[in-house]
Amino acid sequence: MSKVVKSIKEVVALAGLKDGMTVSFHHHLRNGDFVLNMVMEEIASQGLKDINVNASSLFDVHTPLLEHIENGVVTGISADYIAAGLGRAISKGIMEKPVQFRTHGGRPSDIVQGRTPIDVAFIAAPTADTMGNCSGKYGPSACGSLGYAFADAMFAKKVVVITDNLVPYPMQDFSISEDWVDYVVPVEAIGNPKGIVSGTTQITRDPVGLVMASHAAQVIAHSGLLKDGFSFQTGAGGASLAAAKFLKDIMMEKGIQGSFGMGGITGYLVDMLQAGCFRSLLDVQCFDLKAVESIRTDPRHKEISAMQYASPTSRSAAVDSLDVVILGATEIDTDFNVNVHTDSNGFIMGGSGGHSDTAAGAKLSMIIAPMFRARLPIVTDRVTCVSTPGSDIDVLVTQGGIAVNPKNVELTQQLKAAGLPIVDIHELKEKTERITGTPRKLPKGDRVVAEVIGRNGNLQDVIYNVP
Amino acid sequence: MKIVRSASAGTMESSDAYIEIEPATGLEIQLESVVQQQFGQEIRSAVEEMLRENGVEDASVRIIDRGALECVIRARVETAILRGKGEN
Structure with missing residues (x-):
């Protein structure tokens, strides 16, 4: 045959x-x-x-899809992440049936x-x-x-x-x-x-990013989780990578050998593997050439399926063995709910990817974000879209202080005792708005353009069109 | 203060603003901002205030704002005014 x-x-x-x-x-x-x-x-x-x-996931290279949508060839879309170019058209209401976002x-x-x-x-x-x-x-x-x-x-x-x-x-x-x-x-x-794949992803040189990264590494160091057997995931953003670099320095200095690094794998996690910071890497996706080279040649660097990575209905998933994850946010509210689906004007420009899965699984889920981006404060009263529920988020790290979810009483004590700049998230919001001003609320559309389905299959939130 | 020549200040980088000022009769302010909906009124009044403080009554001002803080906008506008003013 x-x-x-x-x-x-x-x-x-x-x-x-x-x-x-x-x-x-x-x-x-x-x-x-x-x-x-x-x-x-x-x-x-x-x-x-x-x-x-x-x-x-869908990227902007897939914009020919818009034509297929207009011609009735495509009438339904499900994805875990949709990049800004396509997302904008969806937010403008190009589809009759709402897009389904999953994790x-x-x-x-x-x-x-x-x-x-x-x-x-x-x-x-x-x-x-x-x-x-x-x-x-x-x-x-x-x-x-x-x-x-x-x-x-x-x-x-x-x-x-x-x-x-x-x-x-x-x-x-x-x-x-x-x-x-x-x-x-x-x-x-x-x-x-x-x-x-990109070449080498650069760690940030922006001083604000470096302050955040250093705070993030200190939070991990004083969380009680950084010991032999430690497991870790981080995104590929500049400040997250800088945090990984600072974390590596601490692990090397203290001679800590972790169990695994996970995620979208970058060269920085490969460096940590090769330096002995981890026994293995669990890899659902490679982000750069160094990661591709490593998964091809190093048996400690293991490919895993998305079911093993993060599925809530697998017999077990690796996210459930994760100690610390560093994640991003476009907005976070005073209840620690995080938005990674829409931008500050309400347009779709991303999605959960593994955000909600790792936040739910990890013992410590940390958001790292600047106090404001282009004058818009990160901390709001209520996020435009709940991508990851606040009950799964433990810490927000910014350059203006570290806000700990009040449910973590012990962690708050530990970080305060370590002399880290802990602030109440409401205070952080006020402090930020004293610098930026208070943004006027945007008018919301009247039509649902996307459903955000939580990792357990629940309808977690909906995204409205941008009028 | 009289604006006698075209001048500019600032950049189009994120979190900055780019200001152009030109001689004109009367005041004309044109604003384009990535945070127009959230902060448009505040930006406009900050620009008007800087013009008033510097005694500029005749000028055409164009602001391309990439999410600059108000202190940045004020500084950029003042620089543009100083660059465009006559010798006195």
Whole structure:
């Protein structure tokens, strides 16, 4: 038998795609991805309508989707994260049916539980063999981990692997195995390597960012969690990376060996692994070339699926073993609810990704954010959108002080005893508004453009159109 | 103070403001801001106040605000006025 199909055009017909069906995509090729656009263009040109797109994330490279929405080809979108370009159009009300946001753990959970069935999953594979064994670690479009694609591959009715590096059967060191794969389609290029992984992500040199990062590292150092076996996740933002750098210095100085670093993996976490700060890295997605190189060559650097990473219905998920996570926020309110879905004008420009999952799992979830960005205070009375509930957030670190969620009585005492600048979050809000002024509230739209589904499947919040 | 030549101050960087001032008859203020809805009125009155304090009654002023704090806007406007004023 042969699974190799000549073109995407043929595979769309072979896979039995019909009006009203659901197709799925994963986002490891990030803003360099060609696969979603190639597939959707073929679906459109075959005259299919009313297609539901379930993607782990959507980037601005995917703006051709807007045309498919206008033409009725695409009528439903589910994603864990939607970048600002597409998000703006959605906030303007381009879709009739609200977009469904999930978390990186909630998405595979719903796929596994059969709540969001997928008819055809398209796997962008940097290397695949003729039977569909595939991996992200090798090939000209290497992206490292394929973590988000596992649930799609295991539970979709049909699975199509699209690759630009077809190798003889069997390839070694595959991630997704042939028993889940129906078709393999070789194409010229699955993505633009420049958009897939960045070079070296730089840590911040901004003095405000460095103050925040240093506070963040001190909070971790005095939390009681920083000891042998410590586990840690951080985002790829400049200040978060600087915090990781300060944390590394403390761990090296005290000779602490942690158990694992996790997440979207950057070169900085690879440095920590190589310096002996962790025994292993658990990797659901690689952010830079150094991470890709590491997952390919270092057996301590392990690819994990999104189910293992964060699913609330897995028998266990790695987020539940996490000690500390550093996260970002566009807004946080005085109840510690965090918004990462919309910008200060209410336009969609992101999504939870793993934010809610890691915040729920980690013993200490820390938000690191400046007191204000472009004159807009970070702390508000009520966030525009609850991306992660305040009950899962422990600490907010800013350059103007550290606010601890009042539920953490003991932590507050520990940090005060360590001489850290602890402030009440209400005071922090007032202090900020004395510098910026108090912003006027924005008019809210009257139509729901997106539903934010919490990691446990609950409707956590809705996002309104921007009038 | 009389504005006799076109002058500018500031940058288009985030958290800064870029101000252009030109000779004109009467006062004309044009404001473009990323925080127009949240702080538009405050920015406008800060600019008007700086013009008044410096005795500028005739000028065309254009502000492109990238989310600057009010102290920054005042400083940028004052610099633009000083750069555009006549020798006296």
